[in-house]
Amino acid sequence: MSQKRVAIGIDLGGTNAKVGVVDGDGQVVAFDSGATNPERGPQVLVAEVVMLIDRVLEGVGLTRADVIGVGLGTPGPLSARTGTVIKAANLPGWVQVPLRMLFARALDLPVVLDNDANVAAYGEWWVGAGREWGDLVLLTLGTGVGGGVVLDGKVVQGHFENAAELGHMIVMPGGLPCNCGQRGCLEQYASAAAVARRVMSAIKDGETSSLAEAVARGEELDALAVEKAARAGDALSLSIWDEACYYLAVACVNIQHAFNPACVVLGGGMAGAGEFLLERVRGHFEGLKWHLHRDYPEILPAQLGYRAGVIGAAGYAWREQA
Ligand SMILES: [Zn+2]
Known part of the structure; x- marks a missing residue:
């Protein structure tokens, strides 16, 4: 051929x-x-x-x-x-x-x-979650939070070729320090690594949790362990998981106003939690968004995986x- x-x-x-x-x-x-x-x-x-x-x-x-x-x-x-x-x-x-x-x-x-x-x-825009929607913003929740913006079929690059660094969007002024030098970046609250880190740090500060024993043994937690504990009713894990969802919703509101996309797609390791993540993000988004226009993006799971x-x-x- x-x-x-x-x-x-x-x-x-x-x-x-x-x-x-x-x-x-x-x-x-x-x-x-x-x-x-x-x-x-x-x-x-x-x-x-x-x-x-x-x-x-x-x-x-x-x-x-x-x-x-x-x-x-x-x-x-x-x-x-x-x-x-x-x-x-x-x-x-x-x-x-x-x-x-x-x-x-x-x-x-x-x-x-x-x-x-x-x-x-x-x-994801071409053949994945955004296929039937159009303009799309992707957030990948892994070690950090990656971002990509596709408008009118074009990937937004920015004048300095550094657009869509959405993980470094400040969602909490004066908040947790980020290795980028800012404070309060989205990825310090809503990346898979951050969720695990925050639970471990709260346990070391004396908070009770079903994961405390594992941390005492020196185990490194990951977001999946936190998700499982949260699903099983561990209050600390659930509150940090829910906070991650809250800050993702804050990001979705800011994304809505900046880009007005048809959808915000959540991918990366932590998005494997499915509705346990998405429903919470949508719930917080509902409470945070404006009601001037019906121009809200759908919040969808990524479809193409690895x-x-x-x-x-x-x-x-x-x-x-x-
Ligand atoms: Zn940062």
């Missing part, structure tokens, strides 16, 4: 790289992932990911000749315009890396690059063709 009919999406993380072969309808034809060792430098990483791409293509009887182009989602901050990773927190030692050029040269294919949250948002990044990245490559 010589007619080009697939795009490659790459979702590059600090510990692994996901590669998807994606058709023009956003269907994943093949998918695989492999470990990355960013400390060995960009050249080694690019060579390993290229080998992974060739292997994934071969698995479905395709070659690079069948590929229209490559989309790459990678941790930021970066410049999508120049295709350069400026300085990525979880790619240690990577400063001013011309990643788009390295991949384009190694693959001999057109490559387009953007940050991981933006490509995931594009994927493949959002590769689908969205491939979507960028398809968009370049259009």
Whole structure:
């Protein structure tokens, strides 16, 4: 088959790289992932990911000749315009890396690059939760809170190419310090890591909880442990979980006024809680939102899961063709 009919999406993380072969309808034809060792430098990483791409293509009887182009989602901050990773927190030692050029040269294919949250948002807009809605804002609740904004089919980049840093929206002036240097950022209250951290810190301060024993044993809690305890009626876990939902609702109100999207989509590890998260966010949103106009976004779960990044990245490559 010589007619080009697939795009490659790459979702590059600090510990692994996901590669998807994606058709023009956003269907994943093949998918695989492999470990990355960013400390060995960009050249080694690019060579390993290229080998992974060739292997994934071969698995479905395709070659690079069948590929229209490559989309790459990678941790930021970066410049999508120049295709350069400026300085990525979880790619240690990577400063001013011309990643788009390295991949384009190694693959001999057109490559387009953007940050991981933006490509995931594009994927959800293209064929995921936002498919039937239109303008979309994505919040991913993981180690931090990632954000992506898609308006009129375009990913909002901003003049300084740093738009949609929604995890650093201040929801509590003077609140908890964030490693970005501000205080009271959304991600200090509503990321999966923050929820776990806040429960552990309250227990260490003497609050009672069904998780106290685990913390006393030195166990590191995660958001799933907090969710389970909250579902089982642990008052401390439930109150911190509910606070996370409250601050997400505050963010949704601010997002409504800033972007007026059709939907705000919640993804990432913590969104795996489903309605246990969504219903609470919607409930707080109901109490916080204005009633001047009926212009409220729907608050929806992400649909593409761990493949959002590769689908969205491939979507960028398809968009370049259009
Ligand atoms: Zn911050």
